Amino acid sequence: MHSRKIVVVVKGYPRLSETFIAQELLGLERAGIELVIVALRRPTDGKRHPVHDEIKACVHYLPEYLHEEPLRLVRSALTCFPRAGFRRALGAFVRDLRRDPTRNRIRRFGQALVLAAEWPERAGWLHAHFAHTPASVTRYTSLLRGLPWTCSAHAKDIWTSEDWDLADKLSSARWMVTCTKAGFTHLKSLASGSSRVHLSYHGLDLARFGRFEGDRPPHDGSSRVEPVDILSVGRAVEKKGYDTLLQALALLPRDLAWRFVHAGGGDQLDRLKALAEKLGIAPRISWKGALAQEDVLRLYRDADIFALACRIAADGDRDGLPNVLVEAASQRLICVSTNVSGVPELLTDGETGLLVPPDDPAALARALERTIRHPALRTRLGDAAERHVRTRFDHRSSIGQLKSLFEQEWQATI
Incomplete structure (x- = not known):
């Protein structure tokens, strides 16, 4: 029988933009499953969500770049070399490297060597996010x-991976498991x-996003003293479509208040701020940067409209399915978005x-003007x-489903 202690491999931890992962980890712990978190990268965010402090699992960091910890890598390789699984893993890696001859592919195998050599005590299962x-x-x-593994697939990882790799x-x-019908259909075909x-x-x-019992004022954009507040939460990256959203805002009638x-980090923030200046709408915009969950909740409740121009x-x-849309909707906030993927x-x-x-x-400007x-x-x-x-979107359903999937596997090994 395999140990029920699960090693969960994530790209980086903790991350403000991946609340859904932290929420799932905490849910599994509360369901009685013991976890160890293994991250490929150290945190880059200056803040944490409260949920991160509630997770009890210890966190183990692998070398982000192999050349930075050569002795650790060599020691791990020597530990793994005599084992029966080394030849199988090396064969899979070589086949993959022929199709994907990149440094990133080599790094993945080196990180696996370190994880296998520094394996957490009593762990008997691997799960990737x-x-x-x-x-x-x-x-x-x-x-x-020689251990079983499972995976939670999400969005970028599905649509930017090669079909052979998936x-x-x-x-x-x-x-x-995956979180949208579009992703489910694609993976099922492979x-x-x-x-x-x-x-x-x-x-x-x-429980973290309790009902908003307040009343939003009936502003209609006719008064400069009482403008309508439009909110968006998300990283400033291409797929979020913030350039489209700024262009839509610039198309709104000049007399509309x-x-x-915007709340979120991202490497395109400076470019978006420059675009807002160019469009002449910068004075109407507040850029909040990355925020903790409680601060984002406050923004949802203060806003009149939530907008996200996914592409x-x-x-x-x-x-x-962007979690921020679910969060905004939970606060009775009207959402204006695009018909992309799981939205x-x-x-x-x-x-x-x-x-x-x-x-x-x-089209986005027309929808915003209407709201x-x-x-x-x-x-x-x-x-x-x-x-x-x-x-329909209580996370306890997802946690129950995941626990059931794990339990079925563990029962099968008895």
Whole structure:
């Protein structure tokens, strides 16, 4: 029987932008599952969410770059070399390297050697969050240690990975879960057996996002003294479509009173601020940077409209179902977004939100103007969205599903 202690491999930890992962880890711990977190990168965010401090699992960091810890790598390689699994893992790595001759691929195998050599005591299972780099390290480690592994796939990892890489991982993992129907359908098409893939929405910890009982003022954009507040939360990266959103804001009628607040980090922030200056809307924008969860919750409650212009990036990267949309909807906040990937699984146009095509500033501007001018519409769709979230997106359902999947595997090994 395999130990029920799970090693969870993540890309970086803790990360402000990956609350859904931390929420899941805490949920599994509360469900009685012992975890060890293994991160490929050290944290870069200056803040933490409260959920990170509630997780009891110890965190183990692998070398982010192999050349920075050569002795650790050599010691690990010497430890793993005599083991039966070394030849199997090396064979898989060499096959992968022929198709993907990159330093990143070499780094993944080196990190797997370190994890296999420094294996946490009593751990008997591997689980990866993201089907790209973390899953590669996890797969090689499973071969080195002769242990089973599973995976949670999300968005970028699915859509920017090569099909051969995903197919290989699906064939060796016991199962893989993903959080949107689009991702589920794609993975299922690559899997040798459809039972290996499961759809599991992250959901939301509704205890942290309690009902908003306040009343939002019926501002309609007609008064400069009482502008309508538009909020967006997300990293400033291509797939979030913030350039499209800024262009849409610039297209709004000049007499319409609005303010825009953005919360989040990201490497495109400076470029977006420059674009806002160029468009002449910079005075109406407040850039908050990365914030902790309690501060973001306050922004949801203070806002009148939530906007997120999701798109498919040039490299195929896209969101699954952005957690921030679920969070905003839980606070009775009307959401205006795009019909990309998993967004329509949360928002139905005209019923629980407004959806427009991606990369269409004019369509987005029309939707925003409509919501700015009609506070009753904001109230109606915001209330409907909240009911939908609290009925269908409680994270306890996802935690229960994951626990059941793990329990089935453990029972099978008895």
